[in-house]
Amino acid sequence: MSRSDLDTDVVIAGGGLAGATLALALGQAMPRLRITVVEAFPLSPNALPDSYQPSYDSRSTALAWGSKMIFEDLGLWPRLSRHATPIRQIHVSDRGRFGASRLNAEEHGQEALGYVVDNRWLGLSLMAALGELPGLSWRAPAEVADVEAKTSGMAVFLLENGEHRSLTAQCVVIADGGRSGLRERLGFPVSRSDYGQHALIANVSTSEPHDFVAYERFTDAGPMALLPADGPDGAGSTSALVWTLSKEKLDEMLACSDEQKCARLQERFGWRLGRFVRIGSCNHYPLVLNTVTEAVRPGIALVGNAAHTLHPVAGQGFNLALRGLMSLVEQFRLADGRGQSLGNLSVLNAWQESHRADWKRTVRFSDSLIRIFGSDTPGLAVARDMGLVGLDLFPEARRWFARQAMGLGGRKAEALPLDRAGAKNHD
Ligand SMILES: Cc1cc2nc3c(=O)[nH]c(=O)nc-3n(C[C@H](O)[C@H](O)[C@H](O)COP(=O)(O)OP(=O)(O)OC[C@H]3O[C@@H](n4cnc5c(N)ncnc54)[C@H](O)[C@@H]3O)c2cc1C
Structure with a gap:
């Protein structure tokens, strides 16, 4: 079967943050590519449902500086920035202990270390941009039920409006989230670690202004982050x-x-932001670290939370996913130029290799932050005080930490606009 006999070139299973961003980046980089997004919820370009949707819910996402540059390249930043709150300083501290550290954007020659954007605005912005992509076919509500490799390409089985349909494609990118049914169905091995904790999410108002400072505070009742968000x-x-x-x-x-919630928060967080005067509706998520050991097979790639679900306090999950999506687009572009099928295993392996070091480093960074700072073990508590003090005393250590937080940890100096502006890679 020739490529033109296939129904589409790439099927993206899941139109959440990762799937939608991939569709946009692919559509822009390879305008002749036929892209089909299959999304289980009834959302579509130019329309988000009023009801709950897993990716575009009431959470906020801290976008690292590197992610802002990616959205600039995608032409989405002018829109996103209208509701993006800059993080000018990150303050890391340990409740009841002396260690604390501050990372400043100024010190790194930047206007911000990152930006906080609410997921719904991210979703609306992505959907608006996708509405302008001519080669995109968006199928929702519809579910990818199964995927099978055939000699001619991939067969993708859908459930749409209660009917079974099938599509053929060169490659299927699975972006169906952390509880990925397709990952399970296809038997991708997953390394799992349950933190035994839950994330409570809410918007809070305080009597003192945040001054664009993000707080990461490690308390005996679990780590908390407060991100500037208005x-x-x-x-x-x-x-x-x-x-x-x-x-x-x-x-x-x-x-x-609500009054009691504010009082508990006050007790754990302290008075750096004055009084907690209001707390909005609370959502919660169980916390696990899930990573697949292999993210590719012939004709299949796993991306976003389907490939790695990280602890949210370090704010790295979507930022890591974004970098992976951009390198996948690059490998697809190179393969297309060579006349190779996008589902060719060597193409997908090249992607996995190009992204692996960043992936491992980010998982390690985020996991050790939680394990070291979330622990009550006395030796670790002293070590983290020393670590925080060390971060304050040693510019190189602080610089390394800031680069991880900014999503720049693994970048080559010449590869990024930031680095063109003078910063060097210290990994
Ligand atoms: C509390 C919290 C805070 C976070 N904060 C940050 C942060 O500050 N910074 C950061 O970088 N990351 C953060 N993250 C991580 C970030 O939210 C995730 O990385 C991101 O949502 C992953 O998006 P995704 O598209 O991979 O998965 P999802 O958001 O889960 O989207 C999956 C999509 O697939 C669809 N779907 C499912 N099954 C199928 C199917 N069979 N067929 C078709 N469609 C299907 C779903 O409807 C959904 O739309 C946070 C996560 C949590 C839980």
Whole structure:
């Protein structure tokens, strides 16, 4: 079967943050490519449903500086930036201990270390941009039920409007999220580690302005992050809370009145932002570290949360996914230029190799941050005090930490606009 006999070139299973961004990047880089996105929820370009949708919910995402540059390249930043709150400083501290460290954007010659954008705005912006892609076929609500490799390409089986349909494609990219049914169905081995914790998410208002500071605070009841979240011109009193708690503490917290929730927060976080005056509706997510050991097979690639689900306090999951998506687009572009099928295993292996070091480093960074700072073990508590003090004392250590947080840890000096502006890679 020739390529033109296939129904489409790439099927993306899942139109969440990862799938939608991939569709946009692919559509821009390879305008002749036929791309089909299959999304289980009834959302489509130029329309998000009012009801809950797993990717574009009430969470906020901290986009690293490197991710901002990717969205600039995709032409999405002018729109995203309208509601993006810059993070000018990250303050890392340990409740009840002396260690603390501050990372400043200025010190790195940048206007911000990253930006906080609410997921719904990210979704609306992505959907608006996808609406302008001519080669895109968007099928929703529809589910990819199964995928099979055939000699001619990939067969993709869909369930759409209660009917079974099938499509053929060169390659299927699985972006169906952390609980990926397709990953399970296809038997990709997953290394799992349950943190035994849940993330409580809410927007909070404080009596003092955040001054564009993001706080990462490690407490004996679990790590918490407070991210500035009311837009570039906001009053500065709204922050997005991510608080990791045991199941028991989470249940206690959910049973509290808003006043009691604010009081508990105050007790754990302290008074750096003045009084907690209001807390919005609370959502919660179980926390696991899931990573596949291999993300490719002939004709299949796993991306986003389907490939790696990280702890959210370090704010690295989507940032890592984005970098992986951009390198996948690059490998597809090179393969297309050589006349190779996009599902060819050597193409997909080349992608996996190009992304592997960044993937491993980011998983290690995010996991060790949680394990070291989330632990009550006395030796570790002292070590982390020393670590935080060390971060403050040693510019190279702080620089390394900041580059991880900015999503620039693994970048080659010449590869990024930031680096063209003078920063060097210190990995
Ligand atoms: C509390 C919290 C805070 C976070 N904060 C940050 C942060 O600050 N910075 C950061 O970088 N990352 C953060 N993350 C991680 C980030 O949210 C994820 O990396 C991102 O949502 C992953 O997107 P995804 O598209 O891979 O998966 P999802 O968002 O789960 O999307 C999967 C999509 O696939 C669809 N789907 C499922 N099954 C099928 C099927 N069979 N067929 C078709 N469609 C299907 C679903 O409907 C959904 O739309 C956070 C995560 C959490 C939980």
